[in-house]
Amino acid sequence: MATTISKPETLFGKRIRRQEDPRLITGTAVYLDDIKMPGMHHACIVRSPHAAAKIRAIDTAAAAGRPGVVAVFTAKDTGHLGAVPCAASLPGLRVPRHDLLARDRVYYVGHPVAVVVATDRYLARDAAEMVEVDYEPLPAVADPEKALAEGAPAVHPEWPGNVAFTFHQEGGNIEQAFSEAEVVVKQRITSQRLIPTALETRGVVADWRPGENSVTLFSSTQIPHLMRTLVAGILGMPENRLRVVTPEVGGGFGSKLNVYAEEALMAFISMRIQKPVKWVESRRENFTCTIHGRGHVDYFELAARRDGVMLGLKLKLIQDLGAYHQLLTPAIPTLSVLMMPGLYKFQNVSADIVGVFTNCVPTDAYRGAGRPEATHGIERMVDILAAELAMDPVEIRLKNFVGNDEFPYTTPTGLSYDSGNYAAPLRKALEQVDYPALRREQAQAREEGRLMGIGVSTYGEICAIGPSPSMPAGGWESATVKIEPTGKVTVLTGASPHGQGEETTFAQVVADELGVPMDDVLVVHGDTSVVQYGIGTFGSRGTAVGGAALFYALQDLKAKVKKFGAMLLDAPAVILSGGSCVDERTGKSVSFAEVAAAAYHAKRLPPATEPGLVSTHFWEPPNFTFPFGAHVVVSEVDRETGDIRIRRYVAVDDCGKIINPLLVDGQVHGGVAQGLGQALWEQAVYDENGQLITGELTDYALPKAHLMPWIESSHTETPSPVNPLGVKGVGEAGTIGCSPAVVNSVVDALSPLGVRHLDMPLTPEKIWKAIQGGQA
Amino acid sequence: MKISGAYTLAVSRDRAFVLLQDPLVLARAMPGCESLERIGPDEYAMKMKMVLASMSGLFDGKVRIADSHPPASFRLIVEGKGKIGFMKGEGVLTLTESATAETPDAASASPACHIQYEGDVQVGGTIAAVGQRLLDTTSRLLIKRFFEKLSGEAASVSHFVA
Incomplete structure (x- = not known):
């Protein structure tokens, strides 16, 4: 018998505007600094102006006597508390104790030394300047290679030499690969220190409620649940007495994938002063005290045959760790090693990481976290090899790609690439720019003395992070779906989206699965007292892991809905269609709301069925996902000024199935902006004394809107077999694909002058010097 | 940061040597100097107000003279710290007799002193x-x-002395 209800159109794959946007763009969203509470006090942190110094004495008397000041805390008050945690572990890793406030020594400019608490933010700030710290300055070292040199100042006196760890990984037979090689190219490639610079700086509000014996901690974070566990550990309080709430987060990019001293400090202070307390990071603090990204010096050697077939890759990786390990600091370069073969099928690799302490703020995950460095390395090396062999950089890539029939493909670094068609996005991008015509134009331009470049990067990345065995604290994600008694649907996700748009994409998935209107779906996240435990949002995992958990929770719930539907219709079985349970034999149906009411009123229950319509699923991914893509950049360099003009930016990304192309485009745009920032403008610079001299937006060159090229974004879709949605993740793709495409393009433009490699950022000054050098 | 230069008084x-070591004169000549006490x-x-880029702040510091060869x-040697950071500077001033001062009134030969300075300045904290x-x-x-300013002081003082 035919049903009377037609199959509704699915929302999967539709360009749907973000549910979150109206509140964000009308100023009605609540960010951390919007939180106000009766009796709320304000904290200001006194920080070291020295990169390395002994603390001889701290005199807080003058500050404590200032108007409005209720307390001043130093390490004497907080010394009994736990340390700022590092979750990463590596064999032989040296982990310096990272106290909440410096005890007798400071290790980087910005190191927290004392906290002043006052009734008003400005009074706290004024009083903080009255705290007298008697420092005995010590020699500092800010450059990782200098820190490794003989006689360098020891960042931590107990570990002269400044080596925090060494890590070796190899696969295949690297010696044989190099002995059989007909050509070996070598290059030192840096991925400079970057400052993540979220629009919203960090901030914490702690609210101790003595009657409830609990603390509510509001924090602008990507990982509310992990923060709850870790901060409870620092404070030595029961985890279930600490509630972490994440308000709207104005950008994280990895810089809020962390637990900082301030979270535990504010909770401690609120308990001590018996009042709510707020701390909001200033922009200058954000520059010096929130983690930086990258900080690589990489020495690559690539072995190949003369026909362009690559045989093996060696890497010596020097990672600037900064003075301490933050949550994942030492783990980031290991991700670079995992992804060092890129999309290519050579089976021989060898990598040695040296993690180096410096008197700088710690590095940690920043958009891409380890993969941009790896991709920049291999994609630059492929171009250098192509130049050495006088081959077309496209041809050499096509020759070395893992083939479409080789998936799942095991890399020499031990990963299993889930699915791929690596030539497809490259071919699509080249078609879009008409590559042969561009090369002809370039030849013409060169004859005219113009410097035109065409750069290609074909990147692979590791996403949907990740299976729990590879993670310090679990790599699964959770979802609870509740069909409320009125039929409205509430989703509680353990992921903690902060701009990725899962309130929209998850609602799309729910709407498709349950057949309810999207507007009936509310996606809730970021409150540990409401949401079951979760891991958080980072590593392009929100949809690829959290979405899969949601999918499975929905399947369980659908089964239960159908049981109630069948009961109400007196049918042996029903189907879900258009928001109703339908008896296919009769065409009779009951609405979702009727089913929900029945499930909660529970006058009758199907056999062996509990009342209510709630389902929770914790989903453990069997593997990572491996998105890929091709970015093509056409550039032109001004011979006189060294200025670079990006004429075209074409990004073809394959992130598996796409739930909402509009949001994917948004992720690509943001990612490319941050990749361009690294390629062209951004660099965190410490002087030789460990002073950060790019400490303000006037000195740290973030990309601005008018500097952005038009991004031509499109996709190929190779579904992932890892999760039921077929999605792979796209949060970091733009950044990862971008920087090598830009540098390859500019080096290509300058190649007639004999330029073979340039390190980022490609400032006009650097380009101009290269042009002068090349012409000399 | 290395600094070097020269000036003729x-x-x-x-x-010139006496002037350069006279706290009262120095206090008046040093830009932003609010007090200088032996x-x-x-x-x-020394208390000194410093303005740099978008910041200004009071510095508390010490000025020390060493290796004096009159x-x-x-x-x-100058060291100061304040709300906006710290600064350290050290330099050698070398004084040589100069034939004439570069005055508009060049015809009348007057004594002059050529002061050469060379040193290193380091700043830290927000100021850096x-x-x-x-x-x-x-x-x-x-x-x-x-x-x-020192030049002005020299002129007025010598006028007073004269």
């Missing part, structure tokens, strides 16, 4: 993070102002 070398032989406590040279790019030009400007 329209006084004799002996006179706290020991060749050592002074009237030919001395070493000046925010102001480093302006440090070079600001230092030059401050030193120029200092010598100009």
